[in-house]
Amino acid sequence: MAGTGHAPLRDDRDILLTVRDLEVEFPVGRHEVVHAVSGISFDVAEGETLGIVGESGCGKSTVAKSIIRLNDIKSGSIDYQGNDLAHMEGEALRQIRPDLQMIFQDPISSLNPRRKIRDVISEGIAVWGNTKGSWSQERIEELMVAVGIDPKFGERRPHQFSGGQCQRIGIARALALDPKVLICDEPVSALDVSVQAQVLNILEDMKARYGLTLLFISHDLSVVKNVSDRIIVMYLGKVCEIGNADELYENPRHPYTRALLASIPEPAPTVDVSEGDIEGELPSPIHPPAGCRFNTRCQHATDICFTDEPVMQQVGDSDHYLACHHPVEVAVSVV
Amino acid sequence: MPDPQLTVEDLYVRFPTSRGTVEAVNGVNFTLEKGQMLGIVGESGSGKSVTAKTLMNLLPRTAEVDGNIIFEGDDVRAVAKERRKHFWGVKMTMVFQDPMTSLNPVKRCGEQITETLRYHLGDDKATAKKKAIDLLEQVGVPEPSKRVDQYPHELSGGLRQRVVIAMALACEPSLLIADEPTTAVDVTVQKRLLDLLDGLRRDRGMSMILITHDLGVARGRCDDVAVMYGGRLVERAPTETLFADSRHPYTEALLRTIPRIDQPSHTRLEPIAGRPPELIDPAEECAFAPRCRYAQPDCLGTIPPVGGVRGQHEFACFHPANTDRGRQALDANLAAGQTVTGLQIQANAGVN
Ligand SMILES: Nc1ncnc2c1ncn2[C@@H]1O[C@H](COP(=O)(O)OP(=O)(O)OP(=O)(O)O)[C@@H](O)[C@H]1O
Ligand SMILES: Nc1ncnc2c1ncn2[C@@H]1O[C@H](COP(=O)(O)OP(=O)(O)OP(=O)(O)O)[C@@H](O)[C@H]1O
Ligand code: SF4
Ligand code: SF4
Numbered sequence: 093m094a095g096t097g098h099a100p101l102r103d104d105r106d107i108l109l110t111v112r113d114l115e116v117e118f119p120v121g122r123h124e125v126v127h128a129v130s131g132i133s134f135d136v137a138e139g140e141t142l143g144i145v146g147e148s149g150c151g152k153s154t155v156a157k158s159i160i161r162l163n164d165i166k167s168g169s170i171d172y173q174g175n176d177l178a179h180m181e182g183e184a185l186r187q188i189r190p191d192l193q194m195i196f197q198d199p200i201s202s203l204n205p206r207r208k209i210r211d212v213i214s215e216g217i218a219v220w221g222n223t224k225g226s227w228s229q230e231r232i233e234e235l236m237v238a239v240g241i242d243p244k245f246g247e248r249r250p251h252q253f254s255g256g257q258c259q260r261i262g263i264a265r266a267l268a269l270d271p272k273v274l275i276c277d278e279p280v281s282a283l284d285v286s287v288q289a290q291v292l293n294i295l296e297d298m299k300a301r302y303g304l305t306l307l308f309i310s311h312d313l314s315v316v317k318n319v320s321d322r323i324i325v326m327y328l329g330k331v332c333e334i335g336n337a338d339e340l341y342e343n344p345r346h347p348y349t350r351a352l353l354a355s356i357p358e359p360a361p362t363v364d365v366s367e368g369d370i371e372g373e374l375p376s377p378i379h380p381p382a383g384c385r386f387n388t389r390c391q392h393a394t395d396i397c398f399t400d401e402p403v404m405q406q407v408g409d410s411d412h413y414l415a416c417h418h419p420v421e422v423a424v425s426v427v
Numbered sequence: 428m429p430d431p432q433l434t435v436e437d438l439y440v441r442f443p444t445s446r447g448t449v450e451a452v453n454g455v456n457f458t459l460e461k462g463q464m465l466g467i468v469g470e471s472g473s474g475k476s477v478t479a480k481t482l483m484n485l486l487p488r489t490a491e492v493d494g495n496i497i498f499e500g501d502d503v504r505a506v507a508k509e510r511r512k513h514f515w516g517v518k519m520t521m522v523f524q525d526p527m528t529s530l531n532p533v534k535r536c537g538e539q540i541t542e543t544l545r546y547h548l549g550d551d552k553a554t555a556k557k558k559a560i561d562l563l564e565q566v567g568v569p570e571p572s573k574r575v576d577q578y579p580h581e582l583s584g585g586l587r588q589r590v591v592i593a594m595a596l597a598c599e600p601s602l603l604i605a606d607e608p609t610t611a612v613d614v615t616v617q618k619r620l621l622d623l624l625d626g627l628r629r630d631r632g633m634s635m636i637l638i639t640h641d642l643g644v645a646r647g648r649c650d651d652v653a654v655m656y657g658g659r660l661v662e663r664a665p666t667e668t669l670f671a672d673s674r675h676p677y678t679e680a681l682l683r684t685i686p687r688i689d690q691p692s693h694t695r696l697e698p699i700a701g702r703p704p705e706l707i708d709p710a711e712e713c714a715f716a717p718r719c720r721y722a723q724p725d726c727l728g729t730i731p732p733v734g735g736v737r738g739q740h741e742f743a744c745f746h747p748a749n750t751d752r753g754r755q756a757l758d759a760n761l762a763a764g765q766t767v768t769g770l771q772i773q774a775n776a777g778v779n
């Protein structure tokens with residue numbers, strides 16, 4: 093399946109981040125590698141929220157970590173305001189890194205248990221330096237108020253807070269460095285449904301208030317739709333489909349996107365439930381299938397799918413792109 | 428009308444701890460008919476797993492239990508020692524969220540199933556092996572005669588959960604309790620596992636209790652759904668009634684707080700204010716009162732008893748949602764901008 097091809101890259105907007113042909117492999121055993129991310133390209137416009145969905149192991153976290161250089165990149169480039177993050181080192185990278193912050197799935201274990209939360213929130217400054225002069229006691233208090241944590245609890249330690257509160261503290265910590273891009277890797281997956289909404293609303297509020305650009309990763313299709321402007325669907329290290337959030341869910345064309353939307357407990361009305369019956373197991377990322385990577389489980393596969401990798405192409409003239417030899421034709425509903 | 432297959436009456440479970448006594452289950456009552464699928468939903472710590480473990484006799488010795496549990500005429504809390512291996516794991520079995528809770532990592536999958544059969548049913552080796560392969564086939568494990576010789580780590584998470592389901596079904600139980608059986612797997616795998624459980628239930632006339640935090644799963648799969656809060660069953664109804672016409676303010680709040688796939692992106696969500704209730708030394712009041720948009724002075728005086736129509740739509744609330752009494756309470760609170768507990772509320776929006 094392609095993520096090959098640059099069709100979804102835009103040149104007509106305020107693009108802040110462009111990932112081009114990103115490839116990441118992890119060595120396993122002596123001679124083999126996991127093909128975690130295999131040549132994907134996308135961009136993020138300033139102020140936009142880009143969602144990434146896909147099942148476990150498809151490479152979502154690897155994409156996120158590559159952007160902040162937490163794993164080695166085999167090839168490709170990551171352009172951020174004219175700098176190639178994939179090839180920066182040392183002091184230059186250090187200068188730019190505070191601009192890109194990340195929050196993680198497990199809110200409690202990602203906070204240092206021994207520190208007071210006031211110090212936890214200003215921790216990044218100690219690591220990256222007060223490069224933007226953003227740090228001050230007032231700023232920390234402002235952030236605590238903004239995420240709904242009473243500053244009078246600043247002396248308490250993380251274990252005295254609930255999961256949802258810890259995730260909000262994590263957001264405040266990421267924002268203390270005054271970043272431009274906030275990468276959220278499954279930020280609400282470990283939280284109870286009753287507190288997910290608090291955290292999602294706070295992310296929306298912070299985005300508006302601090303002019304953030306968001307990369308939002310989740311395996312939950314409803315959550316991703318709620319927060320995103322644009323969404324990427326990934327499968328086994330490749331991109332299947334990219335599009336405007338509402339358009340993608342109303343008019344899914346890739347067989348895998350449709351299978352996902354048909355599998356959720358209350359399936360999307362735009363798909364037939366039987367499309368969710370995908371057979372077989374996820375192939376090994378060590379020996380991914382040739383041609384389209386979804387070919388072993390796709391109801392629409394033909395010979396070409398086993399030999400030729402489909403390339404990203406635009407659907408009509410809308411903000412909607414997919415990589416498939418046989419996009420599913422959908423009846424245009426006449427309202 | 429025949430007796431229900433399972434009756435749980437006034438169930439209480441407490442855990443003495445160094446911080447005080449945890450009142451985990453506080454007077455739970457419910458019944459289950461033969462062949463029925465009952466969903467139990469509720470937030471973390473609401474007592475779902477403790478209730479299930481009580482049925483399965485899996486609580487630690489320190490737990491203090493009170494109440495009656497009758498299953499197919501048997502008093503579950505008084506099953507004689509020598510009958511136990513013909514009861515739990517045979518008539519009533521359980522599947523957990525993490526398949527590795529039930530699987531032994533150093534034993535082949537087939538052996539784990541044959542051991543279950545030999546221990547509980549006394550099958551001989553050859554019969555047990557044949558049954559094991561059949562079972563794996565029934566639960567949709569591809570190439571079952573090959574898989575019996577594999578170790579759990581050689582299988583994907585979804586396949587492991589299928590092996591666990593095969594083990595649970597080995598002795599043809601009449602009740603299967605599944606505690607978050609699909610929480611750790613992807614949606615496409617979840618769909619296959621739930622289809623599987625649904626099919627098995629229909630084919631065998633087995634009853635099921637499905638514990639889940641996913642309201643969509645409960646809605647899509649269960650005949651009836653019960654909502655737990657603070658160790659109590661606060662509402663129970665046939666599934667469509669519960670979702671379309673909920674009575675308990677907590678149920679209503681839960682339904683409104685989750686993002687829905689049919690809403691446009693950036694739809695503002697309505698959070699539920701506050702935190703889950705304290706289970707140590709809880710106040711003698713409605714446990715949801717501090718977070719409830721409907722709360723009135725009488726909610727702080729007594730714990731609301733379960734009312735409504737028994738066996739049809741039951742709920743424990745003094746000012747139920749979607750009733751005149753509830754609307755009056757909510758209107759009064761909206762006019763005041765806050766509730767009796769000081770919770771700030773606004774019209775048409777959640778509280779933060
Ligand atoms: N450090 C590593 N060493 C070896 N393999 C790795 C490593 N990190 C990730 N992988 C593999 O790379 C692939 C992509 O993993 P990644 O964590 O990016 O997936 P994901 O989409 O984030 O999944 P999840 O939803 O489970 O978080 C998987 O096959 C994973 O096992
Ligand atoms: N052995 C124990 N000792 C002390 N407290 C316990 C014990 N087992 C459970 N509890 C407490 O009982 C309460 C109910 O727990 P239970 O596991 O039933 O919750 P749950 O509804 O299943 O939640 P989750 O969705 O997180 O699984 C919790 O507060 C829990 O901490
Ligand atoms: S039709 Fe072919 S190219 Fe399209 S998803 Fe299926 S296998 Fe891949
Ligand atoms: S209205 Fe009263 S009794 Fe009902 S849930 Fe709210 S606080 Fe509890």
Ligand SMILES: [Mg+2]
Binds near residue numbers: 152153154277
């Ligand atoms: Mg991940």
Ligand SMILES: [Mg+2]
Binds near residue numbers: 475476606
């Ligand atoms: Mg539980």
